[in-house]
Amino acid sequence: MKIVVLVKQVPDSTEIRVDKETGTLIRAGVPSIINPDDLAGVEAALQLKEKNGAHITIISMGPPMAADMLKELYARGVDDCILITDRAFAGADTCATSSTLAAALNKVGYDLIIAGRQAIDGDTAQVGPQTAERLGIPQVTYVDEIIDINDTTVTVKKALEDCEQILEAKLPCVLTTLSGMNEPRYMNCNDIVDSFSKEVKIMTFNDLEIDASKVGLAGSPTKVHHTFTKEVSAETQTFTLPADETAKLIAKTLKEKQLITK
Amino acid sequence: MDFMLTEQQKMMKKLFSEFAEKEVKPLAGEIDEEERFPRETVEKMRTCAMLGIPFPREYGGAGADYLSYILAVEEISKVCGTTGVVLSAHTSLGTTPIYMFGTDEQKKKYLPDLCSGKKLGAFGLTEPNAGTDAAGQQTTAVKDGDDYIINGSKIFITNAGEADVYVIFAMTDKTQGTRGISAFILEKGTPGFTIGKHEKKLGIRGSATSELIFNNVRLSKDQLLGQEGKGFKIAMQTLDGGRIGIAAQALGIAQGAIDEAVAYVKSRKQFGRPIAKFQNTQFQLADMQTKTDAARWMVYSAAMAKETGQPYTYLAAEAKLFAAEVAMEVTTKAIQLLGGYGYTRDYPVERMFRDAKITEIYEGTSEVQRMVISGQMLR
Numbered sequence: 329m330k331i332v333v334l335v336k337q338v339p340d341s342t343e344i345r346v347d348k349e350t351g352t353l354i355r356a357g358v359p360s361i362i363n364p365d366d367l368a369g370v371e372a373a374l375q376l377k378e379k380n381g382a383h384i385t386i387i388s389m390g391p392p393m394a395a396d397m398l399k400e401l402y403a404r405g406v407d408d409c410i411l412i413t414d415r416a417f418a419g420a421d422t423c424a425t426s427s428t429l430a431a432a433l434n435k436v437g438y439d440l441i442i443a444g445r446q447a448i449d450g451d452t453a454q455v456g457p458q459t460a461e462r463l464g465i466p467q468v469t470y471v472d473e474i475i476d477i478n479d480t481t482v483t484v485k486k487a488l489e490d491c492e493q494i495l496e497a498k499l500p501c502v503l504t505t506l507s508g509m510n511e512p513r514y515m516n517c518n519d520i521v522d523s524f525s526k527e528v529k530i531m532t533f534n535d536l537e538i539d540a541s542k543v544g545l546a547g548s549p550t551k552v553h554h555t556f557t558k559e560v561s562a563e564t565q566t567f568t569l570p571a572d573e574t575a576k577l578i579a580k581t582l583k584e585k586q587l588i589t590k
Numbered sequence: 591m592d593f594m595l596t597e598q599q600k601m602m603k604k605l606f607s608e609f610a611e612k613e614v615k616p617l618a619g620e621i622d623e624e625e626r627f628p629r630e631t632v633e634k635m636r637t638c639a640m641l642g643i644p645f646p647r648e649y650g651g652a653g654a655d656y657l658s659y660i661l662a663v664e665e666i667s668k669v670c671g672t673t674g675v676v677l678s679a680h681t682s683l684g685t686t687p688i689y690m691f692g693t694d695e696q697k698k699k700y701l702p703d704l705c706s707g708k709k710l711g712a713f714g715l716t717e718p719n720a721g722t723d724a725a726g727q728q729t730t731a732v733k734d735g736d737d738y739i740i741n742g743s744k745i746f747i748t749n750a751g752e753a754d755v756y757v758i759f760a761m762t763d764k765t766q767g768t769r770g771i772s773a774f775i776l777e778k779g780t781p782g783f784t785i786g787k788h789e790k791k792l793g794i795r796g797s798a799t800s801e802l803i804f805n806n807v808r809l810s811k812d813q814l815l816g817q818e819g820k821g822f823k824i825a826m827q828t829l830d831g832g833r834i835g836i837a838a839q840a841l842g843i844a845q846g847a848i849d850e851a852v853a854y855v856k857s858r859k860q861f862g863r864p865i866a867k868f869q870n871t872q873f874q875l876a877d878m879q880t881k882t883d884a885a886r887w888m889v890y891s892a893a894m895a896k897e898t899g900q901p902y903t904y905l906a907a908e909a910k911l912f913a914a915e916v917a918m919e920v921t922t923k924a925i926q927l928l929g930g931y932g933y934t935r936d937y938p939v940e941r942m943f944r945d946a947k948i949t950e951i952y953e954g955t956s957e958v959q960r961m962v963i964s965g966q967m968l969r
Contacts, residue, residue, distance in 0.1 A: 517652035
C-alpha cells in the first residue's frame with residue numbers, strides 16, 4: 329500500500345509577523361516546526377506501516393529550507409520525502425496549493441492520502457478537502473482514529489464537536505487527521521544517522537504537468553486585504569466568595585455572556 | 591552557542607532535548623525522592639536507540655559520533671542527573687571496554703544487546719580499599735584449568751543490580767602490581783555473583799549504587815577481556831572516555847540550574863519588580879553562564895579529540911575537573927538566587943546541587959584529574 333502524507337512546515341510562534349503589503353507571512357527569523365495535525369498524520373501512517381506494511385511518501389510544498397523538516401521525518405521512519413519548491417509556487421493560497429499538490433500526487437501515485445486537518449499558520453482546513461476534490465476521490469475530514477484498513481476500504485472515526493461518526497471510505501481517498509489522535513513518536517538515533525544518507529527529492533514547476541495560471545500568486549484568488557492583531561479589552565473584576573457562591577456567579581456570568589445555555 | 595555542530599548533531603540534540611523535557615523531567619523529582627531506578631525511562635531510551643549511540647551499526651549501535659553521545663548525556667542531565675549517569679555508565683563504562691578491547695566473539699556476543707538497550711552495562715573497579723589507588727585491588731581471579739575463580743567485592747558500582755553485563759577487574763597475579771590486574775566480562779545471574787548493600791546517597795539518588803560480591807564465581811577464559819595482566823590499562827583507558835561523559839553530566843546539571851534560575855528571577859518580584867532587574871542577579875547569571883559555556887567548549891573539545899583519534903586523556907581530565915567544579919559553583923549560586931525556595935524540594939535546584947557534588951568524586955576525583963593533567967605537563 330502506498331500512503332502519501334501531505335505535510336507543511338509552519339512557524340513555531342504565536343507572534344507571527346505579517347508582510348503588511350502582501351498580507352503573507354514573513355518566515356525569516358521565526359523557528360519552524362512540523363504542523364501538529366500533519367505530524368499526527370505521519371504517525372498514523374507509520375502505525376499503519378507497522379501493522380500492515382506500507383510505503384510512506386511525504387510530500388511538502390514550501391521554501392528550500394523545509395528540506396530540514398523532511399530529514400526529521402526520515403528520522404522517524406518514513407520511506408520517501410518529496411519537497412515541491414519553486415519560485416513559481418510562491419504566494420499560493422489553498423486553491424493554488426491544492427492544484428499543485430494534486431499534480432504532484434498524480435505523478436507519485438497513491439492508495440491512501442493523509443493530510444493534517446489544518447495548519448496552525450492559516451487555520452483554513454481547506455487544502456486536504458480541495459486536494460481530494462481535484463483528484464476526484466472520497467474524503468473524510470477530522471479523523472480521530474483509523475480503525476481498520478484493507479486493500480479496498482478504510483474505516484475511520486470522525487470526531488465532530490458534538491458527536492463521533494464511524495465512516496467507511498473507498499480507497500483511494502483523503503483523510504485529514506487531528507493532532508490529538510495519537511502521540512507522535514520521537515526521532516530515533518539510528519534513523520537520524522540514516523536520514524543523512526537519504527535524499528529529499530525536489531520537484532519543481534517543470535516536473536509537474538500543470539498550467540502556470542493554476543499555481544503561485546497567479547492561481548490564488550484569495551486576496552488578503554488587511555491583517556491585524558485583535559486587541560483584547562477585557563475588564564478584570566475580583567470577587568472573594570465562598571466556593572458555592574463562586575460557582576453560581578461563574579454560571580450566571582457565562583449565561584449572561586451567552587457562553588452557556590443551561 | 592552551537593559549537594559548530596553538524597546538521598546531524600543538531601538533529602540529535604533536538605531529539606535529546608525533546609526527550610529530556612517530555613520523558614525525563616517529569617520523573618526527576620519523584621525518582622530522587624523515592625530513590626527509585628528509572629527503569630521506564632531506560633525502556634523509552636531504547637525505543638529512540640539512545641543506548642548505543644557511538645557504536646557501529648554492525649554491533650547494533652546507531653553509528654553516530656562521540657559528541658552526539660555526549661550531547662545526549664548533557665541534555666538529559668539538564669533535567670535529571672540520575673538519568674544522565676545511567677546512560678553514561680552504561681555507554682562509557684559498561685559497553686565501551688567490550689567494544690575497545692573485546693575479541694570478535696565477545697563483541698558479537700555482548701554488544702548487540704548492550705547497544706540496543708536490551709541489556710544494561712556496568713563497570714566494577716572500585717573496592718573498599720582501592721579507590722583513587724585503583725592498583726590496590728584485592729579481588730582475585732585464580733586460574734583453574736581453562737577457568738578463573740573470582741573472589742572479592744566491589745563497592746559504589748553505578749547501575750549495580752540493574753545491569754545485566756559487568757566489566758570487572760581482579761588480580762590474576764598479586765606479585766605484579768598493576769600488571770597483575772585483569773579484566774573480565776561477567777553476567778548477572780552467574781552463580782556466586784550477588785549484589786550487596788544499596789548505598790543511600792546525597793545526590794543522583796535514583797541511580798543504583800551497590801556492592802558487587804563475588805563468592806567463588808567461575809568464569810571461562812572466554813570471559814577474560816583483553817590479555818591477562820592488561821586490566822589496569824583497560825580500566826584507565828575506559829575511564830579516560832568515561833570522564834567526558836561525567837563532564838557532560840556536570841555541564842548538563844549546571845545548565846539545567848541556570849535555566850531554572852533564569853525562569854525564576856523573571857517571575858519573582860521583590861521591592862516591586864522582578865529580581866531579574868537587579869544588577870546583582872544579572873551579574874550572578876552572567877558569571878554562571880560564562881563559566882558553563884567555557885565548560886561546554888572543553889567538554890565538546892575533548893569529545894571531538896576522542897572522535898578524531900587525537901590524544902584526549904588530559905583534555906578529558908581538564909573537562910571533567912572544570913565542568914564538575916563549575917556545576918558545584920553554579921548550582922550553589924542558583925540556590926542563592928532562589929533564596930529560601932531554592933533550598934526546598936519544591937524547586938529542582940536543590941536536587942541539582944546535590945547531584946552536582948558526585949561529579950567531583952566519581953570516575954576520578956578532582957584531585958585525580960589534577961594528577962592526570964600535571965602528569966602530562968611534567969613528563
